[in-house]
Amino acid sequence: MAKRSAPEVNAGSMADIAFLLLIFFLVTTTIEVDSGINSKLPPDIPPPEVKIKQKNIFTVELNKNNQMLVEGDLMEIKDLKAAALKFIDNGGGQSAEGERCDYCSGERNPESSDHPTKAIISITHSRATDYETFITVYDQLVSAYSELREKLAQKLYNRSFKEMEATYDDSKSSEFKSEKLKDKIENIKKKYPRIISKAEPQF
Amino acid sequence: MSKFKKKGSNELPAISTASLPDIVFMLLFFFMVATVMRDSSLKIKNNLPSAADTEKLGQKNLIMFIYAGPPSDSYKDRYGTEARIQLNDKLANINDIGAFVAAERATKREEEVPMLITALKVDKSTNMGLVSDIEQALRKAGQLKINYTTKKGSALK
Numbered sequence: 001m002a003k004r005s006a007p008e009v010n011a012g013s014m015a016d017i018a019f020l021l022l023i024f025f026l027v028t029t030t031i032e033v034d035s036g037i038n039s040k041l042p043p044d045i046p047p048p049e050v051k052i053k054q055k056n057i058f059t060v061e062l063n064k065n066n067q068m069l070v071e072g073d074l075m076e077i078k079d080l081k082a083a084a085l086k087f088i089d090n091g092g093g094q095s096a097e098g099e100r101c102d103y104c105s106g107e108r109n110p111e112s113s114d115h116p117t118k119a120i121i122s123i124t125h126s127r128a129t130d131y132e133t134f135i136t137v138y139d140q141l142v143s144a145y146s147e148l149r150e151k152l153a154q155k156l157y158n159r160s161f162k163e164m165e166a167t168y169d170d171s172k173s174s175e176f177k178s179e180k181l182k183d184k185i186e187n188i189k190k191k192y193p194r195i196i197s198k199a200e201p202q203f
Numbered sequence: 204m205s206k207f208k209k210k211g212s213n214e215l216p217a218i219s220t221a222s223l224p225d226i227v228f229m230l231l232f233f234f235m236v237a238t239v240m241r242d243s244s245l246k247i248k249n250n251l252p253s254a255a256d257t258e259k260l261g262q263k264n265l266i267m268f269i270y271a272g273p274p275s276d277s278y279k280d281r282y283g284t285e286a287r288i289q290l291n292d293k294l295a296n297i298n299d300i301g302a303f304v305a306a307e308r309a310t311k312r313e314e315e316v317p318m319l320i321t322a323l324k325v326d327k328s329t330n331m332g333l334v335s336d337i338e339q340a341l342r343k344a345g346q347l348k349i350n351y352t353t354k355k356g357s358a359l360k
Binding site: 011012014015018019021022025026028029034035036037038039040041042043044062077078125126127128129130131132134135136138139140142143146198200201 | 220221223224227228230231234235237238252253254255256257258259260266320322325326327328329330331332334335338339341342343345346347348349350351352353355359
C-alpha cells in the first residue's frame with residue numbers, strides 16, 4: 001500500500017487574520033498614561049476659627065477676564081512663580097513650634113511670611129474664569145513648591161526629590177517602600193508643605 | 204557544455220512569506236498588551252489644558268473620571284453650547300455626582316475606597332464656575348482626592 005502523506009495546511013491566510021486583529025487593536029489603542037496635578041479638597045465641615053496673620057497669606061485673584069491680581073497688584077502669570085518662591089521661602093519669623101526657618105534662603109523680610117509651614121497661598125477666582133488660566137496658575141504655584149523641595153533634597157540628601165519619590169515607588173529598586181527613604185521624603189514634605197487654598201467663587 | 208549549468212529558468216525564487224504571520228503576530232501582541240479600551244465615548248469636547256509639573260495617575264482601576272466641557276459638534280443641537288458634565292456614557296447634572304460616586308464606590312473593595320481618586324478631565328475653555336460646582340459636589344460626597352488631568356507641556360505661552 002502506498003504511503004500517503006498528510007496534505008499540508010495552507011497558512012497563507014494566517015497573515016490576513018493576524019492583520020485583521022492587528023488593525024482592530026491599532027484603532028482601539030490609547031497608549032498614553034494620564035497625568036495631572038493631584039490635589040485634595042477640604043472636608044465638608046465648617047472650618048475651625050483660626051486667626052491667620054495677613055502677612056502669611058499670599059493672595060492670588062483671577063477675574064472674569066483671566067487677569068491675575070497678586071497681593072492686590074496686577075501681575076503677568078510668568079512672574080508668578082518667582083513671587084511665590086520669594087513668599088514661601090521668606091522665613092521672616094518663627095513656625096508654630098517657635099523655630100526659625102534654618103533651611104530657608106529667602107530675604108527674611110518681617111513683612112512677608114513667617115515660615116514655610118505657615119505660608120498659605122490662597123486662590124480666589126470668578127465663576128467666569130477659564131479653566132485653562134486656573135490650571136496655568138495652579139501649575140506655577142505647584143512648581144514653585146516642587147522647586148523648593150528639590151533644592152532642599154539636594155542640600156540635605158544630595159539627591160533629587162523627584163528621583164527619591166520615583167525610587168520609593170519603583171518595585172525594582174533596592175529602596176522600594178523603604179522606611180528610611182519614606183522618612184526622608186516625609187521630612188522634606190513637612191518642611192515645605194503644599195498649602196494652596198482654593199476659595200469658592202463669590203462673584 | 205558545462206555540467207554546472209542550472210537547469211530550468213533563471214527567475215528569482217519567490218520570497219518566502221511564511222514568517223509574515225510571525226511579524227504581524229508580534230505587532231499584534233504588542234498592541235494587545237499596550238491597549239486601553241475606551242469605556243465611554245465622549246459627547247463633549249475634551250481639549251485638556253497643559254501643565255508642566257504633573258504626576259502620573261496610578262492604578263487604572265482606582266480612578267473615576269468626570270468629564271466636563273461644551274457638547275461636541277454632533278450634540279450641539281440637542282444640548283446647546285453651555286459646558287456640561289459627563290459621567291460614564293451620558294451627560295449629567297451636578298446633582299448626579301453624589302450618586303455616581305456612591306455607585307463607583309460600590310464596585311470597589313472596601314479597603315480600596317479611601318484610595319479612589321477622581322480625575323477631572325475638563326476642557327480648557329470651561330468656566331471655573333462649573334469646576335467649583337463639581338468640587339463642591341465631591342466634597343459633599345466625601346470624595347476628596349482629586350486630580351486635574353492635564354496634557355504634558357509648558358502652560359506658559
